Structures are given as C-alpha cells and as structure tokens.
Amino acid sequence: MTKALRALFLLLAFSLAATAQAAERRKVIVDQDAFEGPGLQPILMLLQDPTVDVLGITIVSGDGWAPEEVAQTLRMLELIGRTEVPVIQGAIHPLINSKARNTAREGQYGALGYRGAWTESWPGDNTMKRAPFHDPKVVPPMEIGLPKIAARPGSAADFLIDMTRKYPGQVTIIAMGPLTNLALAQRLDDDFAGRVKELVMEGGFFGSTSTRDEFATQVAYAPRLSFNHFWDPEASHIVFTSPWQTLTLVTGDSSAPTRAGADLLARATASKRPVARYVARTAQPGFPLWDEVEAAAWLDPTIVTQRGTLAMDVDLMPGANYGALLTWPAGKGPGLGERDVNLIYAIDVPKIEAMFVDLIGR
Amino acid sequence: MTKALRALFLLLAFSLAATAQAAERRKVIVDQDAFEGPGLQPILMLLQDPTVDVLGITIVSGDGWAPEEVAQTLRMLELIGRTEVPVIQGAIHPLINSKARNTAREGQYGALGYRGAWTESWPGDNTMKRAPFHDPKVVPPMEIGLPKIAARPGSAADFLIDMTRKYPGQVTIIAMGPLTNLALAQRLDDDFAGRVKELVMEGGFFGSTSTRDEFATQVAYAPRLSFNHFWDPEASHIVFTSPWQTLTLVTGDSSAPTRAGADLLARATASKRPVARYVARTAQPGFPLWDEVEAAAWLDPTIVTQRGTLAMDVDLMPGANYGALLTWPAGKGPGLGERDVNLIYAIDVPKIEAMFVDLIGR
Numbered sequence: 001m002t003k004a005l006r007a008l009f010l011l012l013a014f015s016l017a018a019t020a021q022a023a024e025r026r027k028v029i030v031d032q033d034a035f036e037g038p039g040l041q042p043i044l045m046l047l048q049d050p051t052v053d054v055l056g057i058t059i060v061s062g063d064g065w066a067p068e069e070v071a072q073t074l075r076m077l078e079l080i081g082r083t084e085v086p087v088i089q090g091a092i093h094p095l096i097n098s099k100a101r102n103t104a105r106e107g108q109y110g111a112l113g114y115r116g117a118w119t120e121s122w123p124g125d126n127t128m129k130r131a132p133f134h135d136p137k138v139v140p141p142m143e144i145g146l147p148k149i150a151a152r153p154g155s156a157a158d159f160l161i162d163m164t165r166k167y168p169g170q171v172t173i174i175a176m177g178p179l180t181n182l183a184l185a186q187r188l189d190d191d192f193a194g195r196v197k198e199l200v201m202e203g204g205f206f207g208s209t210s211t212r213d214e215f216a217t218q219v220a221y222a223p224r225l226s227f228n229h230f231w232d233p234e235a236s237h238i239v240f241t242s243p244w245q246t247l248t249l250v251t252g253d254s255s256a257p258t259r260a261g262a263d264l265l266a267r268a269t270a271s272k273r274p275v276a277r278y279v280a281r282t283a284q285p286g287f288p289l290w291d292e293v294e295a296a297a298w299l300d301p302t303i304v305t306q307r308g309t310l311a312m313d314v315d316l317m318p319g320a321n322y323g324a325l326l327t328w329p330a331g332k333g334p335g336l337g338e339r340d341v342n343l344i345y346a347i348d349v350p351k352i353e354a355m356f357v358d359l360i361g362r
Numbered sequence: 363m364t365k366a367l368r369a370l371f372l373l374l375a376f377s378l379a380a381t382a383q384a385a386e387r388r389k390v391i392v393d394q395d396a397f398e399g400p401g402l403q404p405i406l407m408l409l410q411d412p413t414v415d416v417l418g419i420t421i422v423s424g425d426g427w428a429p430e431e432v433a434q435t436l437r438m439l440e441l442i443g444r445t446e447v448p449v450i451q452g453a454i455h456p457l458i459n460s461k462a463r464n465t466a467r468e469g470q471y472g473a474l475g476y477r478g479a480w481t482e483s484w485p486g487d488n489t490m491k492r493a494p495f496h497d498p499k500v501v502p503p504m505e506i507g508l509p510k511i512a513a514r515p516g517s518a519a520d521f522l523i524d525m526t527r528k529y530p531g532q533v534t535i536i537a538m539g540p541l542t543n544l545a546l547a548q549r550l551d552d553d554f555a556g557r558v559k560e561l562v563m564e565g566g567f568f569g570s571t572s573t574r575d576e577f578a579t580q581v582a583y584a585p586r587l588s589f590n591h592f593w594d595p596e597a598s599h600i601v602f603t604s605p606w607q608t609l610t611l612v613t614g615d616s617s618a619p620t621r622a623g624a625d626l627l628a629r630a631t632a633s634k635r636p637v638a639r640y641v642a643r644t645a646q647p648g649f650p651l652w653d654e655v656e657a658a659a660w661l662d663p664t665i666v667t668q669r670g671t672l673a674m675d676v677d678l679m680p681g682a683n684y685g686a687l688l689t690w691p692a693g694k695g696p697g698l699g700e701r702d703v704n705l706i707y708a709i710d711v712p713k714i715e716a717m718f719v720d721l722i723g724r
Contacts, residue, residue, distance in 0.1 A: 109688070110673075110696045207569055207585070221672075221689045223569070223585045310583075311472075317679035320688050326471070327583045334472045 025053035033062025033177030042291035056086040058156035062177040065136040074147035090156030090181035094232030109320035113218030157184035164195040176291040183235035193242035203228040230323025241337035255293040268360040306346035387415035395424025395539030404653035420518035424539040427498040436509035452518025452543035456594030471682035475580030519546035526557040538653040545597035555604035565590040592685025603699035612656040620651040630722040668708035
C-alpha cells in the first residue's frame, strides 16, 4: 500500500465508523416552548446523551413568547458550546385561540390557574422568574446576556417537514409545549405525520396518582384542562387526529411526584462543567420535572412504571372546556379521526433523578 | 271538672302534643327518578324515619321515564301501607336535551357509559332488571303488579311551589335525580328557591376517593360527566344559579365505596315487616348505595367524614362536555350567578349500612 492509499483507506474506515456511529444515534427534533429553567433543562438532557442526535430545536409560544424563547435557547447553546444545533422559530400565536379570546373566556368561565405568555402580571408564587409582560415580538434583556448567534431562517414547520423528508421514519419529535408547529407542518404536508418515527408529547392529568400539588391546582377544578393543550386546542385536535406511526403522551401524573429541589439541583450541578454551570446559573428550585420526565421516559423507557392506552381528542367548543382533553376507552371513540394514544402514567422517581444528575453533570 | 270538660281537656292536651311532635318532624319533599330498587330504597329510608315528614314524592324522568316511575312509586306505597303520601308526576323530558339530540351527540363524541331512560337495549351487566325500551308515556307490566291508587293531579313543579308557600323556610328538598322539576319550579316562581330550607342533590366525581368501580367507568373517561346533570344540563344550570338558602351536593365519591350486597340486603330484610318484605321482593344486589347515601347524609349528618365547598355550574356547550360539572374554588367563579355549593365527599360506610338495615327493617 502506498502511503497515500493507506491514508485514504484510514480516512475511509474512520469515516465509515463515524457514519455507523451516527446512524446508531437516535434522531430527535425537540419542539418546545423553551423558557429558561424548566423549559431548557429537558433539552439539555437530550443534548447531553451521546446516543442522541438532536437535529434541531423548534420553538413555539406557550410558557413564553417564541422570540424570547428563541433567544434564551440560543444563549444556552452558546454558553454550553453547542452552537452547531439549529434553533428554528415557530408560531408566535395559536391557530385560533388568542390572548383576547382567552381573556373574554376567563370573564365568562372563570380565571385560569396558569396562562403562560398571556399572563399580564405574575403572582408572587408558583411562577418562574421572568421579564414583565411584553409584546410577543420583543426580546427583553436577559440576566445571562443576549445571544450573539441567530436562529436558522425559515419556519419550525418547514424544518420539521424537511428533516422528516431527509430521514423518513427515523426522526422522533419530542413536543414539550403546545402543538402549533406540528399542526402547521401536518396541514402544510399531509404526509408529514406518517414520516415521523414517533411523536412524544406532554400534558394531561388522568388521576393515576393522587398527587395534586400547588402546580396542579387547576386540575382539581378542571381536571381535563392542561396548558399544552388549552393554549392551542385546534392544534392539539389536528395532532390527535393525524396518522403518526406512534403517538405517546407523557402525562402530568407522571411528573407530579418529582421535584427539582435545591438538593437535586446541587447534585446535578456539582461537576461545574459547562452544562452544569449553565444550569446552576439559570435553574430555579421547586418546580416539578415536567418536561425532564418526558425527555427521560423517551431516553430510557425502563423508567416507566405505569402505561395505558386511550383514544383521545380535544374539546373545541368555545366554552369552559375549550381545549379540555377528551378520552375514550382505546378504540372506542366516535371514529372521527381520533386515534389511540400511548400514555405514560408513572415513572420511577429515583431513576429520573439519577438520570437528571448524570446528564446535567456530564 | 265535669266529665265533658275533662274529655275536652284531654283531647286538647293530646292534640297539642301531636301538633308539637308534628312540628318537630323535619319536612321533606323527595324529587326522584324513582326506579324500583336503588331509586325507591332511599325514599323508604326517609319514609321509615319517625322524625321525618315526607310531604310528597315528586317524580322526574332519568333512570326511567316518569310515568313508569310514578307507577312503581305508587305500588311501593300500596305494598308498605303508606298511601297517604302523595306522589306527583313531573317532567317526562329535559328542558332542552332529548334522546335524539343525545344520540346525535354520542355519534359525534362517543358512546356514554349510561344513558338512563334513553337506553334502547340494556347490556347484560351493570344494569338493573327493567322492561324493554318503551314509549315514555307507556307503563309496562310490573312483576309486583300495577298500582290501584293514582298520582295526585297537577305537576311536580306546582306541588313544590305550593308546599314551600305553605311551609316557607321549613321544607328540605332531597333531589335524587335530574333537576328538571326544580328548574321548572324556579322559573314558574322566582321566589321558590328562597323559600326552600335546603336543597340536597346528588352527583359528580371529584377524585376525593380513588374508587373507580364498574359503575363509575364513565368517570375515568369524562370525569365531570354525571348522569343526574348531563340528562338535563340546562336544568342543572338553573339550579346551580338559583338563590337557595343552602345548596348541598352529595357526590358520587361518597357513595362509591358502598354496596347493597346480598348480605346487607339479607340483614335489612330479615325482619319480614312490610317495608322489609317489599325490599326483599324488589332489591337487586350489587349496586352502590347511591341515593341511600344522600338520604342518610341528610338524616344523620354525623355519618359525613369529608366535606368541602366549591363554586359550581354546568357546561352548556353542545359538545362532548355538554352537562359536565364546572367547578371553581369557593367564591372564585366568574360571578355570573353561580354560587358556592356544600359538597359531601365521604361518609362512614359501616354507619350508612347500619342505618340502612335499621330503617328498612323497621
């Protein structure tokens, strides 16, 4: 073998090995209302897992407005040195719902316990640190500084369509917020849902646990209202009636017994490596591990201790139950496009805590 | 004292004592979808209590059609020798809802677990013995024979209005079924609700217990749908927004842990006295003590082990949640007429069983 041929051979072998490794990594797009703290920590868990290939992070309004969430996500990627991961802004507003309509509905049907980016003044408790209410397109100053990098041009829906065309049947979408981007993608391209390997989403309380903590008080009064679904009910309806290969819902019941307490955060950030340092700067103790549980249940299904299946849809009547989850026994819905959903009702709490500490600490 | 004077004196004393006793007896009207078995046993408990004066039994459709329920109630009174208690037929149909509308809604939103008198064919389990589906005004043959006595002429709503005019502030109404008659009375006479001492009604699951038995499967899928309220949602709305002095809801949670098992029925009917004999002929073992718990909680409030207060109303949107109970923290509803309701979440099961055995056995 000549020296040149040998070098070429080595390069080819290396490249093949890298390709094989890359092929083995599970492709994921995270669709998230990515607000600092509880909104970004679950994304960090996915970014930190070497078996996962995060193709991109698509942003949707929900907990905050999409432009501010884009800035927070970009800044996070800068601080942890992962600026190669694309961030794509998605829908600022729900398909039909709006702040004005929601305000009118609250006047008629009572105040919501939580209303995300629509909240004009935050109560003293049960909320994250955040900038005062602002125009959806304004990015307010950030304590950790504004990002220097920018989002990838184009819409989240187009990114979702393009990536699933590039890797048909290989991409899992982990939707951690309202489902506007996914609904837009499906209506832009009717073959979109069929190309997705699995859609994992979050929300809903089904009484599988009796945990009714301060963050789930709304559940006690309106058990089927869940923020990720009542923010954009029409989007949820489109998602519940689209032909996904596999559709999974990680319920609020499953994350209710968890808590990102000061002790857990201290353990997770003790390594002082870049991700740990970022989390130490931005985490706020006391919130359930809502979307962290969703990420963890997909990363390691062995943490799941209780599963179920229900046919599901969303109430679109513009009343008190606008956006409330509808359920039927599996296969026994009205047969108007709704489909069976795999539900995750409970997980192993020590295991998710260990995963959180391990992945954030790396 | 002359003999005549002495006789007069004795008569007066006796009459005064009788009047005093009568004055002490608590006045009640039972409004019930009074179907044989679980629909009539709770009425028997009230009739058997010597401290209670049952002014009348008003009948409403629900579990069955009102005319058949009137016949069953009259026959029961004949067999136990209490034909002095008036029975008054109430509304056959809900205010707005109907079998046809319900069928259309089930086509669009999925089958209901239980639909009372609208049921065309009864499944093999989870139901009471009953005649095949029939026209609302037809009274089918009854195993225990048809009654010879007749209902009191006039409507249930007028009877409720008249009795509360006769005894303002003294009459408790124990509504064990849908609320059509009460809604009609309130719209016929705007001062009606204000004259009622207390309205006690039944229904709703609030997750206070984890009991989800075969009779509450609907609850698992649509936690706020409860038959007594989704049969006639507009009536429930009128009742939830009327100015009762006291409004109490005995929840499904409170009766879910109870069961009229064969053993309990055997104990209750062992005395072989008329009421026991009637119950032995008509009872069907295996059902929860739904309305018996409601009667018992009013007869003896010390059996109640868990109470609460919620602002309440009913969803009137003609969709999947038509008739679903709406709740808010006490005093925190939208302020559109809804009012705080006293809820009974749990009772002492051995105590209600003992009361049932005692009252039915007398």
